[in-house]
Amino acid sequence: MSDRGFPAVASLNAPLPVRRPEHPSAVAGYATKLFNGFFEWFGSLGIFSWQVLRAAVTPPYEWRELIRQLDEVGSKSLPLVAMAGAAIGVILSLEARYSLSRFGAKSMFPATLVYSVIQVMGPVVTGLVVSGRVGAGMGAELASMKVTEQIDAIEASAINPYRLLAAPRILACILMLPLLTVATDACALMTGWFAQAMVEPLSFHQFITNGFNGATFSAFLPQTFKTSVYGLIIGLIACFQGMRTRGGAAGVGRAATNSVVLASLFLILADVILVKFILVFFS
């Protein structure tokens, strides 16, 4: 303490304080808190999911809000997923041509690109892009409503906030992800073909015929519709994080960030399970 009773300002040139090793009980306490927090989060998510499900299946239904969210999630994400699809189409085309040429399998190019895009890259890239845009937007919007008591005002007006806010958003994500994935796939295939055609003449008709040769709907439809699960994850995590926010502006920022990070993480983990599920039941 200085003479005047205020804490002395630490000198920038002073040596750093020696850090004592943590006491084992403090580490154990921290680990316990982390462990409890982990299960509390999942428990709260479970309760939230049940509240949303109950609200979604009981009338009155919020059709107007659902339509608004379909526009928000679907049409406003379209340019972004289209650009992402176009980019991955070019990247895959360049990489595939190089790799296939090394192994003398250039004729496999169309099928390689088609299968890579529709079965793997298209769904994942769409999910991650939408998770970033929609997840952050929803998380921030609902968090902002929470910290300004707007959600409390909705509840105080005898309106179920799960029915009005969460259910339409989650349902919009579930319905729009497959459509956005189709858009991503289409853009990727077009730009992939174009990138190849710039190097070697290849008509679009030939590209599509060779690419889908021998394919059936079951080769592509499950991979596209699995993105509904991605939509469920994105909508659920974003709404959950937003509607339980605390802490003012910092809380809103945390909600937006956590919505994107957690949704992306769970989406990738879910894909591991979904891919196995599809291989078992739809191969």
Next chain:
Amino acid sequence: MATTYDIATKQAEHEQDSLAPVVAVENVYKSFDSYKVLNGISLSVNRGETLAVLGRSGTGKSVLLRLIIGLDRPDSGAIRIHGQAIAGLALDRMGEIRKKMGFLFQQAALYDSLTVQENVVFPLEHHRRDMSKSERADRVRQLLAEVGLDSDIDKMPSDISGGMQKRVGLARALALEPEILLLDEPTAGLDPISSAEINELILKLQKERRMASIVVTHDLHSARTIAGRLALLNEGDVAIEGTFEDLQQSDIGFVMEFLKQS
């Protein structure tokens, strides 16, 4: 055929019902983590009565209102609305009770993506689907006129002053013709003139509608103006309850200090 005795009995029952508290808080405890906010508080409000809840910042006044509207649950004790305990009720069942209540939040809590008119019509759109669009619009104009807002109905909440936001919040709270009105610091953050206007408005609405009202405030002058009874909270419980004259005559140290500083 109803006899004179039957009619008299029914009248007596009706009078008894109208004397029963509309809102009753019975021995309620509430803590956040280890911090005890409400410590066995009990109070009640009858129809046509306005109770002002006063106290220092952080004594649980706003928490009390949140418990009454059901946004939080008490740790123990009971909160009754028209005799029915509300703690633990499912969301939709609680919604039926909330339709009889209006709540004015401290910062008005207007929906910032909706205009003034859309804010006020919001409860009507969800609960009065029997009304046509034009009927709802007329009702909104009537409500906004009642709170002294004839113009600016197409403005966004961010484009109007704090006092106007409070008026819009009040109009929204009255949209469903509530029997119970809860007001959280209605004059907080307002200049003296706007505060006086809000106080007059609340008094006028009380006289016209005879609602059971609970006003949470730290403004003693406001409380004296609009409430017939005052309850002063200290350490999570009611230190004294009565008229302003009862508070003035109290010899409780905290009460005297509060009045001295107000």
